[in-house]
Amino acid sequence: xxxxxxxxxxxxxxxxxxxxxxxxxxxxxxxxxxxxxxxxxxxxxxxxxxxxxxxxxxxxxxxxxxxxxxxxxxxxxxxxxxxxxxxxxxxxxxxxxxxxxxxxxxxxxxxxxxxxxxxxxxxxxxxxxxxxxxxxxxxxxxxxxxxxxxxxxxxxxxxxxxxxxxxxxxxxxxxxxxxxxxxxxxxxxxxxxxxxxxxxxxxxxxxxxxxxxxxxxxxxxxxxxxxxxxxxxxxxxxxxxxxxxxxxxxxxxxxxxxxxxxxxxxxxxxxxxxxxxxxxxxxxxxxxxxxxxxxxxxxxxxxxxxxxxxxxxxxxxxxxxxxxxxxxxxxxxxxxxxxxxxxxxxxxxxxxxxxxxxxxxxx
Ligand code: SF4
Numbered sequence: 001x002x003x004x005x006x007x008x009x010x011x012x013x014x015x016x017x018x019x020x021x022x023x024x025x026x027x028x029x030x031x032x033x034x035x036x037x038x039x040x041x042x043x044x045x046x047x048x049x050x051x052x053x054x055x056x057x058x059x060x061x062x063x064x065x066x067x068x069x070x071x072x073x074x075x076x077x078x079x080x081x082x083x084x085x086x087x088x089x090x091x092x093x094x095x096x097x098x099x100x101x102x103x104x105x106x107x108x109x110x111x112x113x114x115x116x117x118x119x120x121x122x123x124x125x126x127x128x129x130x131x132x133x134x135x136x137x138x139x140x141x142x143x144x145x146x147x148x149x150x151x152x153x154x155x156x157x158x159x160x161x162x163x164x165x166x167x168x169x170x171x172x173x174x175x176x177x178x179x180x181x182x183x184x185x186x187x188x189x190x191x192x193x194x195x196x197x198x199x200x201x202x203x204x205x206x207x208x209x210x211x212x213x214x215x216x217x218x219x220x221x222x223x224x225x226x227x228x229x230x231x232x233x234x235x236x237x238x239x240x241x242x243x244x245x246x247x248x249x250x251x252x253x254x255x256x257x258x259x260x261x262x263x264x265x266x267x268x269x270x271x272x273x274x275x276x277x278x279x280x281x282x283x284x285x286x287x288x289x290x291x292x293x294x295x296x297x298x299x300x301x302x303x304x305x306x307x308x309x310x311x312x313x314x315x316x317x318x319x320x321x322x323x324x325x326x327x328x329x330x331x332x333x334x335x336x337x338x339x340x341x342x343x344x345x346x347x348x349x350x351x352x353x354x355x356x357x358x359x360x361x362x363x
Contacts, residue, residue, distance in 0.1 A: 025069040027283035040148025045217035049289035061311035063096035091124040108156040133176035161226040182210035185227040189233035214300035227269040234262035256359035265337035
């Protein structure tokens with residue numbers, strides 16, 4: 001099946017948002033394959049949630065109903081490597097959805113399983129870009145403390161060495177480092193960014209603000225940094241990008257999007273409003289481990305469970321509960337700096353796209 005050109009899809013989302021009627025499936029899909037996790041992060045209590053995870057067979061019924069529309073699929077958790085069949089889920093994503101990008105955030109804790117599955121995941125994902133983002137929230141034992149996992153930082157070094165090794169055989173593999181900026185580390189972002197780059201030698205370094213999310217059971221946690229502190233942290237990250245611009249077009253595009261995202265997320269924290277329209281529920285979606293479909297993980301409101309709808313994504317996505325969610329988002333009843341949704345929001349917003357193009361040109 002030929003995918004509709006991205007530019008046509010983006011125009012379609014804008015038209016659908018204006019009319020309130022969805023006409024397309026999402027281009028950006030997150031699939032959380034489990035809530036289970038051995039880490040006990042200060043910024044996340046997702047591990048406390050217990051549900052009956054979708055099986056590989058169930059994913060095999062759901063994914064074809066996405067009609068190969070998603071171009072960017074994030075496979076998230078919990079810790080995905082709790083599941084011995086995680087490689088099979090990646091294989092199905094590649095075969096049945098055919099996204100351009102498969103993104104896997106990794107805590108690097110269950111090293112034995114990671115060493116067993118990651119080479120197969122690299123093999124199965126060939127043809128897409130496989131982005132493996134290591135979660136690094138501090139350096140050394142300070143990281144282990146925030147993440148509530150013994151020797152986690154040392155294990156991350158082993159996993160990053162494995163990924164560097166896989167990159168020699170599989171050029172589609174990209175190593176990223178990802179930091180959650182919280183009250184616990186916001187004052188040290190310049191040091192963390194510099195040291196993480198030196199230790200892990202990633203292809204990319206990204207950061208996201210710690211938020212109160214229903215998905216993560218963090219609604220009562222005091223983790224989100226003060227907006228002024230966050231702005232100082234992202235100004236450092238913006239300067240770091242500007243100081244090392246890539247000459248490779250795809251990498252330069254990602255950097256340009258990130259420059260714009262850091263500005264957008266800082267403004268959302270300061271202004272507490274949707275600075276640009278959110279397209280969660282139109283362009284992006286989140287499938288929970290138990291088959292519930294959400295517009296986004298911040299609200300984590302089920303618009304229907306795929307198990308109760310014959311595993312048919314369309315029947316839930318175009319159903320009345322999803323319409324109600326979209327109406328609420330369209331009325332700006334919520335606002336947040338969630339990076340995953342923000343990237344597609346930036347692509348759909350014409351003025352942001354112009355600024356991204358200016359960043360591309362080095363302006
Ligand atoms: S603004 Fe945030 S909370 Fe609201 S729909 Fe978008 S991603 Fe979800």
